[in-house]
Amino acid sequence: MRWAxxxxxxxxxxxxxxxxxxAMYYSNDxxxxxxxxxxxxxxxxxxxxxxxxxxxxxxxWLVDHPLFGRRFLLLTxxxxxxxxxxxxxxxxxxxxxxxxxxxxRVAAILFMLLFVIAFATGPGSIxxxxxxxxxxxNARASATSIACAVNWLMxxxxxxxxxxxxxxxxxxxxxxxxxxxxICTIITVIYVPETKGKSxxxxxxxxxxxxxxxx
Numbered sequence: 001m002r003w004a005x006x007x008x009x010x011x012x013x014x015x016x017x018x019x020x021x022x023a024m025y026y027s028n029d030x031x032x033x034x035x036x037x038x039x040x041x042x043x044x045x046x047x048x049x050x051x052x053x054x055x056x057x058x059x060x061w062l063v064d065h066p067l068f069g070r071r072f073l074l075l076t077x078x079x080x081x082x083x084x085x086x087x088x089x090x091x092x093x094x095x096x097x098x099x100x101x102x103x104x105r106v107a108a109i110l111f112m113l114l115f116v117i118a119f120a121t122g123p124g125s126i127x128x129x130x131x132x133x134x135x136x137x138n139a140r141a142s143a144t145s146i147a148c149a150v151n152w153l154m155x156x157x158x159x160x161x162x163x164x165x166x167x168x169x170x171x172x173x174x175x176x177x178x179x180x181x182x183i184c185t186i187i188t189v190i191y192v193p194e195t196k197g198k199s200x201x202x203x204x205x206x207x208x209x210x211x212x213x214x215x
Contacts, residue, residue, distance in 0.1 A: 003211045004134045004204075007192060008147045011127035014184040016154035018081050019177030020119045022162040023112065024048075033092055033171065034108035035101065044109055051113050055120035062121065063129060063196075070126050070133075071194045075185065077122025082181040084118055085174045087111035092171040133195040134203060 023030065027048055031041045062068050091108035094100050127147075135143045166173045193206035 001135075001139065003207050003215050005143060005146060006215065007207070008127075008131050008134060008143055009150050010184075010187065011130055011192070012147050012151040013154055014078070014180075014188070015123050015127050016151060016158050017177065017180040017184065018078070018119060018123050019085065019158070019174060019180070020081075020116070020124070021155055022158050022177070023115060024052075025159055026162055026166070027112075029166065030088075030112065031109070033095070035095055035105045036109075044112075047109075048113060048116050052116045052120050052124075055117045056124060059121055059125050063125065069194045069196045070129055071188075071192060071196075073122040074126040074130075074192070075122070075188060077118045077120075077124070077126070078181055078185045078188065080118030080121065081115055081123065082178060082185060084111045084115035085178040085181065088115065089172060089174050089178070092174075096171045130192070130195060133198075133200075134207070136200045 027045045028041055031044045036044055059073070062073060063070070088108060088111045091104045091111055094104035095108065131144050131147045132140060162173070165176060169175070191210045193203065193210060195203050198206075
């Protein structure tokens with residue numbers, strides 16, 4: 001039970017440390033850094049929100065598709081976000097150095113949209129599936145409450161820290177999330193089991209196999 005709770009907490013931590021809400025909350029600033037102005041910023045932000053909604057709707061089909069497990073979608077999304085966050089940083093650096101500016105602006109917007117698509121594919125919804133599938137019915141409500149509290153706490157922390165980070169790191173700000181995504185992906189590969197189509201007892205056996213001896 002304790003290990004399952006820690007996995008649920010980790011997944012909520014990962015979801016927020018992926019940088020998605022920093023991207024959403026401060027999309028205007030990010031697009032300004034990419035050189036957009038006026039209505040261009042508004043349209044780019046609207047496109048990002050629309051892509052998030054459409055991909056999230058598509059993911060409701062993906063999670064029940066027999067070819068895709070929870071773990072596969074989660075890892076695919078995390079790896080995609082990791083790659084796209086690097087792309088965003090490279091594009092912003094090129095813009096800042098006045099190198100290939102027009103191409104870099106297009107690339108920055110494209111990488112941001114792909115970043116959102118990767119999030120909606122896995123890290124956006126899959127952690128909530130895990131919370132419902134890691135626990136027996138008598139523990140599910142308490143576990144969900146804890147996971148939700150951690151999610152909102154990390155949401156607050158990321159939203160609070162992003163502006164000073166952006167001021168200090170400027171175009172390299174997203175590297176913080178790149179590092180977090182890399183670490184979280186490695187942890188997921190090692191410790192987070194597949195839960196789709198498994199009973200709570202089977203999931204518990206998988207958790208016992210991945211649980212560190214110190215826990």
